[in-house]
Amino acid sequence: MYRSEYGRKCVDAATAVKQVKSGDWVDYGNFLCSPVDLDEALAHRAGELEAVKVRGVGYPGIPKVALADPSGRSFNYNSFHFSGGERYLHDRGGCSYIPVLYHEGNQIYDDGDLTTDVFMVQVAPMDDAGFFNFGIANSCQYSQLRKAKTVIVEVNDNMPVCYGGYGEAVHISEVDYVVQGTNTELVSLPRTPISDVDRAIARHVVEQIEDGSCLQLGIGSLPNVIGKMIADSDIKNLGVHTEMLVDAYVDMYRAGRISNMEKADNPGKMVYTFALGSEKLYEFIHRNPACASYPVGYVNDLHRIAANPRAVSINNAVEVDLYGQVCSESSGFRQISGTGGQFDFAYGSYHSKGGKAFICLASTKTDRDGAVTSRLRPFVDHGTIVTLPRSAVQYVVTEYGVASLKGKSTWQRAEALIGIAHPDFREGLMREAEKMNIWRGALVPRADVAMSLAG
Structure with missing residues (x-):
């Protein structure tokens, strides 16, 4: 028929x-x-x-x-x-x-x-x-x-x-x-080289992941590092509710870290809306009853994300300013990617019972001419798109640590973010924060403040 x-x-x-x-x-x-x-x-x-x-x-x-x-x-x-x-x-x-x-x-x-x-x-x-x-x-x-x-x-x-x-x-x-069709081979994401900075950021994040957490990972080298660290850890009974399924989940599943049994929503299933990775991932999801594909309106629903206890979202950013605004999709007027589900999972994970939402980035970037600049900025560059408003950001992570921003005043945010900036840029960020009237550290000798932040 x-x-x-x-x-x-x-x-x-x-x-x-x-x-x-x-x-x-x-x-x-x-x-x-x-x-x-x-x-x-x-x-x-x-x-x-x-x-x-x-x-x-x-x-x-x-x-x-x-x-x-x-x-x-x-x-x-x-x-x-x-x-x-x-x-x-x-x-x-x-x-x-x-x-x-x-x-x-x-x-x-x-x-x-x-x-x-x-x-x-x-x-x-x-x-x-x-x-x-x-x-x-x-x-x-x-x-x-x-x-x-x-x-x-x-x-x-x-x-x-x-x-x-x-x-x-x-x-x-x-x-x-x-x-x-002509049976086009599915594109595999290129393996991004893993740096010591990636490993340092991953360690800070993995330390915050509890047994029974429900994970969402973004794109890039960081998820692979985090997946490898979790696979080698003793963390157990993890769940998966994520917009994008990546190779890291395969590693964690095969290491016995993922059970999906402590989820409130779809227990026993890795829930996702699209997959992007290597041939290993594509072979894993083929006719695999452990995985469940849903429309994005279901997967990224804010309340559904929040319904899972200990939801953890881990996403990247291009830059973060001292107000806590997160720019993840453009650099100036240059559109790099898109908003995607970063807002969805940052919001949903924070509202989960015991949930945590991390925004991760290296503290510096190096341009084509070899110039090094801070990715923690006094304020966003002209034309740069804000993906997460400052009020929606919980944790910002660099290789130097974790800044907790929820409920913090502008001066507390500036202090926390300067504290995880590269040491070479902290003094300059303090001066800019003073000009912006968000630096209470101006009341004490700057050298002492810098020393306390570095410590």
Whole structure:
């Protein structure tokens, strides 16, 4: 029954993208569910189409539609969360960012005024019940699909089948066109070199993790360090409720640190909304009943995060100012990534019983010319986007320690943050804090204050 319907709907990529008309809004699948063959076929229509608006989410690589038409006359490319390729395009005027709180991803499609004329997504092969599994990303894809006038799936035999709570698959009856893809290999995140600074930050964080904590980890080298430290520790009965599933969870699970049995929500399951890592991770999640994929509106729901006791969120930042404002998505006017779920998990984890929300960053950065600057700033750089307002920040961690900010006055925040800055920059930060009228240390000799902070 379903195979005959499949056959009727199966076309090549060039035929499928003929459904796109000038002026349409086209949504791409999220992260590694982004279309590859369909994107290339659509790019071949550059010059033929006009004013087609494309929305992506973390496209792996560089979308061909943007490369095919740098002028933007045929294709105007936009993204809810930048990958490296989308950042490259943005730097050259070829990609616009769409601000969003990730937990609202489903809602803006379900209840908002967004138009989606065509939705294109990579999926796993159809099963005997007629379902195509979304595999690596649940995210807001089913909401995008329901909003779309035309749905095109690109089948990739390499896509893992990921069990879920709901929203993890689409039925053949909901699909207009099926394209057998060229079975693109799933992109593996490059292994970021682990530094001594990463290890120092990780140690400060792991010391704060209790038995039975429920973890959310962000992207980058730090989660891998933390995962390795936890795997080698005696911490037990950890749970997982995270927007992104990364390799570190595999290491912790195989070491027996994760049981998921002390969670209030989905006990026994690692809950996530998309996965991004290495082949090890993709093999682990394939048909694994220990993992459960849900839409982002479920996973990142503030109250659901908070419902799990001892929720712990661990995320990175670009810079933090002395007021406690966290900038995690841009450097000046340069958009680097996106808001993602950082706000969701910082808020939800703090409101969890016994929960903790950490923002982690190295105390300094080195530019291409070798100049070293502090990532703890007096105030955010001109044009820099604030991802977390100062009122939403609990802990900030550098290699020099942990600053606790909740309930603290502006001078207490400045003192705590200067205390975890690189020693070479503390004196200068004190002077700037004095100018900003948030430094009570001005009442005592500065050398004595610096000495007490260093100690």
